[in-house]
Amino acid sequence: MISDPAAFLEFDANHFMAIWGVGGMSDEEKDALPAAVRTQAITRYRKLMGADNSSHRAERGQAKLDAATRETAITEWPPGLDLEVLAELEPELPHFIIGDWFPVGYATLFAGHGGVGKSAIALHLAVCIAAGVPFFGLEVSRRRVLFLSCEDRRPVLHWRLSRICSHLGADLASLRGWLEILDLVGADAMLWDRDPRTGYTITSGYARLQERMGEYQTEVLMVDGVSDTFAGNENARGEVKRFVNGLVALIPPDAGAVLVVGHVSKPGSTAGANGEGYSGSTSWHNSCRARWYLYPETIQGEDGERAERTGDLILELQKSNLGRTDQSIRFAWDQDAHLFLGREIVGATASDRAHRDRIERKGILAALQACAESAPPIIVPAAMQGPRTAHHVLSLRPEFPDSLRAGKPAVRRFRRQIEALRQLHAIEDAEYRRTNGHRGERLAITTDGVRHIATF
Template sequence: MGSEAPPALAAQERYDEALARLDELDHDDEGVDQWIARIERQQQGPWPQPLNLRELADREPDPPRMVIDDWLPVGYATLLAGHGGAGKSYIALYLAVCIALGERFFGLPTEQRRVLYLSCEDRQDVLHWRLSRICRHLGVGMDQLAGYLDVLDLVGQNTTMWERTGNGGGITGPFNLLTGMVQSRGAEVVFVDGVADTFGGNENDRGDVKRYVNALVGLIPADRGALVLVHHVNKPAAGTATSEGYSGSTGWHNSVRARWYLHPEIEQTEEGVDRTGRLMLELQKSNLGRADQQMTFEWDEEAHLFVGQVSAGTSAVERHMRYETELDGIVAAIAEIEAQGDYVPAAANGPRTAHHVLLAAESFPQTLKSKRDRRRFWRHIETLRRNGTVRESSIRRSNRHITATLTLKAAPDQACADAPNTAPEIATQTGAGAQCADAPNRHGGYRGCARTHCTHCDGEGCEWCEP
C-alpha cells in the first residue's frame, strides 16, 4: 500500500494519460483536429461574411428551433440555476434522460437528441441511484439509454474548460478532451454540471463569462444541439423567489438565450414566511419563446423523487381562465372578510396590507398567495377598481385614525339585475349617466358591476355615481 500513489496524484496521472491519447488522436483523426481548429478560429479568426439579404428575401424564414418549446432553444446555451442542494442536478439528469429518449419532461414534449452529461459533483453510485429511479418513474429500462445518453463521473478530475491566464484566458486541456468526446459520441445536447467546476475565470467579469459560454456553445451542432449549464445562485438569492436567479455578473444572464431558476416554494402565513416543501422551476428568460412559465415539483414518496407539473397555463385559453378565476377569487375573498365584520385595507405596503388580510380568506386564490404573485394581485385589484367591482372607501378606527379600505361596490337594487343598463329607472337609482351596478354581462355589466365608468370620475367614485 505504501508504494501506491495518492488519490489526487493518481487522478492527475489518469488525466495526463487521457490527454496524451487525445494528442495522438489529433494526429490520426483529422475530424477532431479540424473541430478544435474550428473552435480556435471562432475565437481568434476572422468574422464570417455578412448575411446575404437578397438570398434570404427569396425564401420563407424558419422559426426558431427548440428541443423543448420556449424552454430549451437549439443552437444556444440555457442556464439552470439554484441554491446548492435545491435539486438542480436531479432535475438536470431527469431532463437529460427525457431528451435522450424523446420522452415528455413532466408534460412538456421534447425532441430526441444524443446527450452527453458531465457530472462534476455526483459520483457513479449516486448517478446510478438517481438514474434507476428516473427510469422506473418513466417506465423504461436503463439499457434503453445506451447509445443515446453518456454520463461521465468527473468528480475529482481536472474539469476546468476555460481559465484566466496571463494572456487573458482561453480553453484548456480538459476542453480538448470534451471536444473529442462530443465528436466521438455524436453528442448533440451537452449538460455541464456544474459551472463552478468547469469555469476558471472571474464570474463577475462579463468578458470571462462570455468567452467560456461561447467556447462551449461552439461544441454543439448549430442546427440540432443545445447546451445546458447548471449553476449556483448567490447567497442573498438562495432559497427565495427572485427575478435574478443566478450568481455573478449579468454576463451569465446575457450570455444565454434561456434561463431557469429553481427554488423552494414559500408562502405567507400568520406566523411569517414558511416553506411548503415544494420546488418551483421558473422560466425567467426565453429570448426565442414566452418566459412567463413555471413548474411545480412535489416529493413523491413512492417514486422517491420530486415529480413536476406545469403550474401555469401554457396557452392563451388557460391563461385567460386563470385570470378570470383569480378575479373571482379576490371578489369572493373581500366579500368573506366583510361578512366577518372586518375590513380590507387599501395599503400596498406595511405590516397589514390588502394582500396580508385576503390571504386569511378561504376563498382567496391559491395562485396569488406567494410573494412573487403580489404584483399580479395588485394588477387585478386595479382591474376591479376600474370596472367598478371594487371601490376605495375609508373607516375611522378606534384610535380615530382614518384608514383607506377596499370594499365591494354595493348593488343599489336587485330589481335592476335583468334590466338593460340604459333603462331610465336604473339611471335614476345609480346616478346620472351611470350603469346598473348589478346588471348581468349580457346587459353590459361585468360580474354584477358596471362595465363602463362614470364620465365624471372614470370609475373612481364621485357624487354623480355613488349611491
C-alpha cells in the first residue's frame, strides 16, 4: 500500500497502470481508498484502457500477463507417454461427473435456442454438482463449481437459486466454498479475442478467470455463455478449438470438467429434434467430448400442418465419445417449484431400454385395439410414409405412448417397434377396400396381440 493514497494518480500512464491494473493493487486495497480517489482512479483507468476499443483492452490485458502466464498449458506440449510405465499399470475406466453425460478432463457443450431454458437448467446442474446430489435421477460426483453468468443478473440468480435449493432440500449457505457464481452481466467477460496488432488472444478476462479459479480451487467451470466470452469467428475451426482448449487448460485434468453453454443456429432453432444442436464450425462438435441439445418438444400436425409445442423440453445427449448417447431427459414446468423439472430419463441402462420397449409396444397395441373397437372402426394404414401413415393415426390416440409421439427419433423407433410386433405375430397386415374402390393395406391386431397387452 502506498503511503499517499492520491499520489499514484499523478504517475505517468505506464506506472499508473502497473499499480491499478491486473497484478497491481488488490480489490481490498482499492476498496480501502477514499471514495474520491477511487472514483478518479477508475475514470483514468477506463480512459487509458479505451472503453470503446476492445483491441486496446486486449492489448493492455495481455501486457499485464507475465511470460509464465502467456506460456501456459495452452501452448506447452507435455512429454510423451512412458509405455513401459503404462504396461505396469492397470488401465482406468473414463471418469465422469455425470455418467456418460459429463466427462472428467474435457469440455462439454450445452446448446439450445435462445430463451429455451438453458441458463436455468445449467444453474440447477451447478447446484447439484456443488451439493453432490442427483441431477434428475442421474448420479453426480461432487466438485467445486465456478459458474460464470453472463446473461442473468444477481436478482434472477438469487430467485432461481432459492427455488432450486428449496426443491432439492439444500441449504444455500452450506454451498459456500463449493459453488461460486460471478454476475458478469455488463462486465468485459471476453476470454478469447484476437488482437489484430499483436496476435495475442489471451485477454485480461482470461487472466482474471485463471486467478479466480486458483483462488476458489475450482474443479468444474461452467460458462454461460459462448457469445459473451468468445469474440472469435465461430466458423473458424482453429479459433474455436483454441478457445475450448484454453478453458480445458484451466481445470484439473484428473478431476475437473468444463461446461460451455451456447446457442444453436437460426435454422437449427426451428428444427427441434432434427437440429444439429450447435452453431458455427463443426469444431464446436469436434472439440467437445460430449454435447447436449435442449429443444422444445413438438407434435407434428396432420397433412403438413405446423408442429405444435407440448410445453415440455427435451434434453438430448447427442454426443458422448466416452459413453452411450441414446439418452434424454424430459423437462416439464412445475408451477409450485417455478422450475423446469426433469420427469423422465429415457434409455439410461439396458434394463431401462428393455422396459421402454415393453411400454411402447403395449401402448401401440392398445391404441391399435382401440381403433379396431371404435364405431365405426378406424382404419390404421400400414403405410410408414405419406400423408396418412400408421404413426399419424395412432399418435392421436390417448393409449399411444408419449415417448413415440414427436420427433424423427421417435418415429424411427415407432417403425422398429411395429416390425418387432410383426415378428411377435402381435400385428399383421390386412387388406381392405378404400371408399374409392382401391385396395389398401392396414395394420390389424391379432389374437396374440390382444394377449400381449396383458403380458407386456
